[in-house]
Amino acid sequence: MTESRYSAVAPGKPGSALYPESALGRRHDGIATGRDVAWEPLVDYRRNDVSETTIHGAVAWAHGDEVIHSFGGNVLCYGRSMMKPFTMKVFARELDPVLSPAQKAITCASHNGDTEHVATAQSILAEAEWGLMLTPLDVPLVQFGRQVRRPRRWYHCCSGEHAGILRGCRLKGWSRVGYTLPQHPMFSAYLDVLRRTLGPRWEPLRVARDGCGLPTTSNTVNELALLYAGLVREREADWIWASMTAHPDLVGGFNRLDSSILKACGGRVIAKEGADGLLGLAVEHPDYPRGLGIVVKIAHGWNPQATWYIARAILGVLGFELRNPYPLHRQKAFIVPGVVPPGYVARLESHPTWDEWDPDDDRWRYDYHPYAARGFGELP
Secondary structure (H helix, E strand, C coil): CHHHHHCCCCCCCHHHHHCCCCCCCCCECCECCCCCCCCEEEEEEEECCEEEEEEEEEEEEEECCEEEEEECCCCEEECHHHHHHHHHHCCHHHHCCCCCHHHHHHHCCCCCCCHHHHHHHHCCCCHHHHHHCCCCCECCCCCCCCCCCCCEHHHCCCHHHHHHHHHHHHHHCCCCCCCCCCCCHHHHHHHHHHHHHHCCCCCCCCEEECCCCCEEEEEEHHHHHHHHHHHHHCCCCCCHHHHHHHCHHHHCCCCCHHHHHHHHCCCCEEEEEECCCEEEEEEEECCEEEEEEEEEEECCCCCHHHHHHHHHHHHHHCCCCCCCCCCCCCCEEEECHHHCCHHHHHHHCCCCCCCCCCCCCCCCCCCCHHHHHHCCCCCC
């Protein structure tokens, strides 16, 4: 109690407005909390037929400008890094003649921070411009073995995007000071990119500060699916599609879900992960001539393994073969039919979430009852 007298953010003090009023959270009109959303199970992990872990979330499918399937509620969330292809559309014309395909790919990336990722991102700017970078100090997103590294801005998974924005601002004649702020011209231009699909009067309910410092807008899962359907329609309009499919390992990295999908689908699918449980898929498919967009949102946040199972199921019914993730330990994963439209449910059973060489070690292959009934004498 005595310490609160010296705190500028204690209740009643001038800085208290920086924090929420209640640990229970306040309601805001038009904004559902996670308690209000009708999340649905998407995949569950079972040990000998008993479900031990259930992964909840939401899935939306959009064909052209129409949402054709929605499961788990039209959740409002932030697009986070899943929106990088749209951010770079702001600078697509200016960057086209000056960046290589690899440099273009890294601007759309949430990379692991490998040597090739850092080198490609750094190559976008002159070394004298590196001080303009405002990505947070970070270590590589995915590290292998025992690696102890000093945090650097270039290790941050968004460094390629920031480098691309800085190069693009210079080419457009925009100030590079304050490029991460919502009052910068870049953010207004980004909103205009989204309005090409969502309508000229669309406005986000909330704009927040993303993990890398850039603004991120709130969108419903349905809106995100519509935007990804738009990526298919615009695949020939700029370099976004071609660069991501040509350099999939720069988009994420080794064993990352989006990179694996990009490689498995032969240039017909754009995949991009987003923080806190997002995966966007833009699918070029003959059954969907106006573009197919699919978005998965995991309720509890980033879970690459669960999302991988769901993505394999979705892509499998569309005719694409994505390998399974690394197997679970003495569990098996089972997909909930609602992740796909009803017409595809029958196909789900032909895409198992295990491989034939996986040991089925969540049970014993004998009946223990005769042995338990015999007994082994009285216990001491």
